[in-house]
Amino acid sequence: MISWMAWTLPVAVFFSVIACILICMTVYEVRSPCVERRGFLPIATTRGDRLFIGLLSSAYVHLVFLGLTDLNLWIPLALSVIWLAVILRWG
Amino acid sequence: MNKTENNKAWFLVLPVFVLVAFSAVIPLMTVVNYSVQDIFDQNNAYFVGAEWFREVLRDPRLHDSLLRQFIYSFAVLAIEIPLGIGVALMMPTKGRMASLCLILLAIPLLIPWNVVGTIWQIFGRGDIGLFGAALNGLGIDYNYASNPADAWATVLLIDVWHWTSLVALLCYSGLRAIPEAFYQAAEIDRASKWAVFRYIQLPRLKSVLVIGVLLRFMDSFMIYTEPFVLTGGGPGNSTTFLSQTLTKMAVGQFDLGPAAAFSLVYFLIVLLVSWLFFTTITHMDKAK
Amino acid sequence: MKMSKRKTLGISLYILFVLVPIYWLLNMSFKTNEEILSSLTLWPQHFTLANYEVIFSDPSWYSGYINSMLYVSMNVVITLLVALPAAYAFSRYRFVGDKHLFFWLLTNRMAPPAVFLLPFFQLYSSVGLFDTHIAVALAHCLFNVPLAVWILEGFMSGVPREIDETAYIDGYSFPRFFVRIFLPMIRSGIGVTAFFTFMFSWVELLLARTLTSVEAKPIAAIMTRTVGAAGIDWGVLSAAGALTIIPGLLVIWFVRNHVAKGFALGRV
Numbered sequence: 001m002i003s004w005m006a007w008t009l010p011v012a013v014f015f016s017v018i019a020c021i022l023i024c025m026t027v028y029e030v031r032s033p034c035v036e037r038r039g040f041l042p043i044a045t046t047r048g049d050r051l052f053i054g055l056l057s058s059a060y061v062h063l064v065f066l067g068l069t070d071l072n073l074w075i076p077l078a079l080s081v082i083w084l085a086v087i088l089r090w091g
Numbered sequence: 092m093n094k095t096e097n098n099k100a101w102f103l104v105l106p107v108f109v110l111v112a113f114s115a116v117i118p119l120m121t122v123v124n125y126s127v128q129d130i131f132d133q134n135n136a137y138f139v140g141a142e143w144f145r146e147v148l149r150d151p152r153l154h155d156s157l158l159r160q161f162i163y164s165f166a167v168l169a170i171e172i173p174l175g176i177g178v179a180l181m182m183p184t185k186g187r188m189a190s191l192c193l194i195l196l197a198i199p200l201l202i203p204w205n206v207v208g209t210i211w212q213i214f215g216r217g218d219i220g221l222f223g224a225a226l227n228g229l230g231i232d233y234n235y236a237s238n239p240a241d242a243w244a245t246v247l248l249i250d251v252w253h254w255t256s257l258v259a260l261l262c263y264s265g266l267r268a269i270p271e272a273f274y275q276a277a278e279i280d281r282a283s284k285w286a287v288f289r290y291i292q293l294p295r296l297k298s299v300l301v302i303g304v305l306l307r308f309m310d311s312f313m314i315y316t317e318p319f320v321l322t323g324g325g326p327g328n329s330t331t332f333l334s335q336t337l338t339k340m341a342v343g344q345f346d347l348g349p350a351a352a353f354s355l356v357y358f359l360i361v362l363l364v365s366w367l368f369f370t371t372i373t374h375m376d377k378a379k
Numbered sequence: 380m381k382m383s384k385r386k387t388l389g390i391s392l393y394i395l396f397v398l399v400p401i402y403w404l405l406n407m408s409f410k411t412n413e414e415i416l417s418s419l420t421l422w423p424q425h426f427t428l429a430n431y432e433v434i435f436s437d438p439s440w441y442s443g444y445i446n447s448m449l450y451v452s453m454n455v456v457i458t459l460l461v462a463l464p465a466a467y468a469f470s471r472y473r474f475v476g477d478k479h480l481f482f483w484l485l486t487n488r489m490a491p492p493a494v495f496l497l498p499f500f501q502l503y504s505s506v507g508l509f510d511t512h513i514a515v516a517l518a519h520c521l522f523n524v525p526l527a528v529w530i531l532e533g534f535m536s537g538v539p540r541e542i543d544e545t546a547y548i549d550g551y552s553f554p555r556f557f558v559r560i561f562l563p564m565i566r567s568g569i570g571v572t573a574f575f576t577f578m579f580s581w582v583e584l585l586l587a588r589t590l591t592s593v594e595a596k597p598i599a600a601i602m603t604r605t606v607g608a609a610g611i612d613w614g615v616l617s618a619a620g621a622l623t624i625i626p627g628l629l630v631i632w633f634v635r636n637h638v639a640k641g642f643a644l645g646r647v
Contacts, residue, residue, distance in 0.1 A: 006125060049478075100472035121497075201631070221399065252396065
């Protein structure tokens with residue numbers, strides 16, 4: 001039943017992490033609803049918006065590293081995590 | 092309109108969520124899985140990490156078809172949106188003629204995509220098709236099968252023929268939503284035709300135009316069937332858009348890994364463009 | 380007056396542009412293959428109904444129409460059933476993740492179909508739905524449901540909230556209010572949505588072809604079959620193409636007044 005999905009460990013980890021983030025954000029949101037505010041991003045954003053922007057830009061960071069350099073992928077990953085934290089806090 | 096805060100609304104959304112998640116998330120996960128493996132058949136797959144992404148990102152074929160795709164989608168929007176608004180403005184507002192126009196305009200939308208390609212395949216031929224023959228008769232050397240520029244223009248023309256009606260129908264229903272009083276007020280103010288359009292009609296059209304632009308962008312960005320039927324991507328690579336390249340890889344050569352990586356990159360591009368567009372529009376709304 | 384003449388001229392020209400290729404399709408469907416391929420003729424020299432005869436006498440042809448109609452109608456019904464409450468929720472309430480959910484729904488129109496075909500095929504095979512009408516209907520929901528929610532939400536936002544509130548004060552329960560009062564108010568919106576879902580499901584080929592083999596094969600997929608050893612049977616192909624327009628014409632005929640009347644709500 002599941003075998004055709006050709007699961008691999010890293011992909012499974014990836015989707016679990018995304019699912020965890022979404023669940024945590026939802027719980028956090030229900031516990032303490034956030035207000036829209038203006039950070040260093042040019043538009044006013046909610047927490048969810050910042051998460052989306054962070055994730056999408058992280059994806060592009062990975063693509064840039066893959067496309068232009070031969071560096072190990074742990075580097076963009078580390079960068080992305082830092083970037084995500086920054087954008088969630090100050091974005 | 093101010094909405095009330097109510098998380099029970101989730102129960103109303105749940106059916107949609109489950110339905111779409113079933114057909115969207117599971118295949119998406121599978122495609123991500125494909126993109127990190129070298130797949131020979133059901134039982135022979137090897138983990139290759141990000142190798143396919145690295146390969147497709149440096150593949151000149153991707154760059155070329157991406158560029159062609161952007162130019163094409165931009166051309167589609169630049170022609171179809173103004174033309175669609177124009178057609179909607181010219182349509183009769185009431186009576187039998189209005190219904191008749193609506194029905195006639197809607198016809199191209201209702202033709203299966205491969206039939207559209209088939210029609211134009213003959214229609215555009217210089218020897219036996221009216222369109223090709225007419226162009227040749229006017230002294231234009233037109234042959235979509237051998238001249239890349241002609242092929243490209245033909246695919247564009249087909250798209251305009253096929254989809255402008257969608258924009259026109261959306262705008263038409265948007266225009267009908269404008270209360271008569273607005274026009275009367277404009278008449279009292281002796282507003283010019285242009286002012287009526289600019290300050291009354293256009294703002295009211297915005298919501299339908301957002302739908303129109305996004306739909307046309309997304310759909311033209313993955314145009315597949317018409318160029319496939321018409322030219323098969325040729326001559327040369329002139330009408331090989333992203334979907335063609337992708338399908339050749341996935342189905343033709345069974346390179347599932349690279350094709351999956353490619354389509355994820357492609358998905359990210361559409362996601363970014365649509366999100367930018369969507370956010371800009373909604374924030375312009377708020378700024379007012 | 381002068382303006383309206385220019386308008387009439389403009390719209391006539393555009394409609395002419397729309398209709399000429401369709402005329403060409405009809406024209407071809409009444410010709411023999413020799414005539415189609417030998418010369419340019421503006422109307423059939425040897426008028427023939429043979430192409431249509433082929434379609435109506437061969438079950439493998441006309442069953443395609445029945446299959447397409449079946450899954451398209453299923454799709455329209457399913458789409459409307461799930462999209463109506465969801466659109467109401469989006470137009471009336473704020474809830475956790477509403478905007479993101481809305482955008483996520485839209486993103487499903489963006490996935491390039493080519494690579495998703497294989498997972499789709501395997502997904503529906505693994506739940507035992509391969510080659511059934513319902514499989515195609517469900518798969519088409521992927522791009523039709525977001526669109527339906529989107530269009531309906533626009534129509535529903537046009538209905539003033541006061542109507543909901545008055546109904547609740549009058550003692551209507553939510554389901555009763557929704558079916559008895561709210562749906563009739565947005566029926567033009569439902570008509571327009573039904574038209575669009577019908578249209579996109581009717582014309583889609585790739586998914587429908589992948590998810591079916593014999594039992595539920597759609598007409599558009601059968602048409603690709605005519606590309607056979609003896610070349611393409613253009614006459615039959617155009618006859619089949621001409622017939623694919625008819626169901627759509629019927630649907631647009633039914634909703635024409637809804638579109639023409641427009642969002643009558645704006646005038647209330």
